Amino acid sequence: MRLVKLDQCPAGVKLGKSIYNENGAVLLAQGTYLTNSLIERLKQFHIFTIHIEDELSEGIEIVESIPEELRIEAQNVITEGLNAIIELNTNSSNFQGMMKSGRAVRSMQKVFRDLLNSLNENQTALNLLATTKVYENYVYTHSLNVSIYACQLAIENGLPIPKIEEIGLAAMLHDLGKLHIPREIINKPGKLTDEEYALIKTHCEIGFDLVKQVHEIPIPVSHGALQHHERIDGAGYPRGLKGEEIHKYARIISVADVFDAVTSTRSYRQALLPHQGIEVLFGGYETQFEGKQVQLFKECIAIYPPGLTVKLNDGRTAIVTKYNFNAVGRPEIRIIKDEENQDIQPYEINLGDPKHLILEIVEADALLNV
Ligand SMILES: [Fe+2]
Known part of the structure; x- marks a missing residue:
């Protein structure tokens, strides 16, 4: 099996890995021979690369970092959890909403423990590109990916399990505030206006306020939402914190966040490959990101994944x-x-x-x- 660009694929190539929607349903099954119309359809879904099976790549296996069933379960738990918290209104007498979001957070904590166990058992270099997905709302998929990357990075930091679990939850919740921002702005191709950019920047504080309302969420977790766009040199937002003023959880999540953002396909641009994503991180070594985190991250990622x-x-x-x-x-x-x-x-x-x-x-x- 190998990874190829969709626009280089002639009709008749055999799909090596299934393509999923964000709920985990199979859109196109592994083994399907692609017709021109299927290829066109995939392009409309903003898919740029697929895995194919051919003679030259026979026997090359592309291992998923997280088993498919667990990934789908985690995706659904995160999507439901984020929606439950976003539905909470600022009226604290919303008892039902509080109960629902509390339950949602406990489910997120549970599924994160499963992700952590799976990463600890598998001990493979992370390759989230092994799964091709079509999504309606990027925030949900991004939240899962960032929690997996941040989890591995927290493990590499040698942090104790309770802290790794807090980082995992913080990563799942870090972009919660984006669900409050009109999707046309989040997905806007091309340059944002100053007003639009200012609006997007509010997602950190919006997320922080929402997360704080849920009693089940430990206080340090909320720093992930508030500070994940802070940068080591002080050029980040919302507060322009520097170096160790930035909470450790946010320093870890920001590396995972940027890597997933640049290696994921968005409606307005093609994804970078892992080695290019790592270059982006090294470009911000000790200016945007804590150098130690960039170095540790490089060691746990499949920079050149099988099939490339x-x-x-x-x-x-x-x-x-x-x-x-x-x-x-x-x-x-x-x-x-x-x-x-x-x-x-x-x-x-x-x-x-x-x-x-x-x-x-x-x-x-x-x-x-x-
Ligand atoms: Fe963000």
Whole structure:
């Protein structure tokens, strides 16, 4: 299986992984042979890359970081939870609403414990790109992804379980305030006006106020909503906090947040690949983000996930076949073209092997025709 750009796919390619909607229903099943009309339909859903099965990529497995069933359950719990809290009005006599949001928070805490256990058991480099999804409302999917990335980052920080659980809940709730902002503005392609940008920025305080109303939510969790757009150099919002003035949870969540934002497809732009997302984070090393978090994050992400096409510094082309846990940036690969770009009988090498130390990946992309 490999990852390719949809606009390079001719009719007849075989879908390697199912495509889901945000509720977890299968829109297009694995094994489907794509027709031109299906390809057009997927483009309308703003899907840019898909996994396909073909001869060159035979035997390459793309492992999901979180089992499908758990991911779908977590997505539904988060969606319901965010909606329950957003429905709370500021009238504190809304007893029913308080009960409902309290229950929703407990469900979120429970499902987060399942995510945490799953990450602890699987010990694989995170690859959330392994699932292709079509969504109506980006906030819900983003909240799940950020909670998974933040969870792994909290584990890498060596934090105790109760703190990891608080970070997980904070990550699930961090963008809650965005549900209060008109969707046309959140999804607006192109440049925002000053007024629109000012409105979007209010989501931190709106989220903070909503989260504070729910007694079941520990106080430090609300800092995730309030401070996840603060930046180490003080250039963030809403308060322009600097360095360690920013709550630890927010310093972790901001890294997870930006990585998911740039590696997710939005209606107005194509997603970056993981190695490009990591570059964005390093671009903000110790200015936007705490350097330690960026470094730790790099170590837990599948920078070159299996199925990606890569070019080596000697001109050869390959498909990534496996992660290399000892060296995340140096995966195992299947060479498919030689230095002169000629098709060859494929063979595999491990970039983590010391004898290949002079080889480097210089380009990576989701390509069908290379
Ligand atoms: Fe945000």
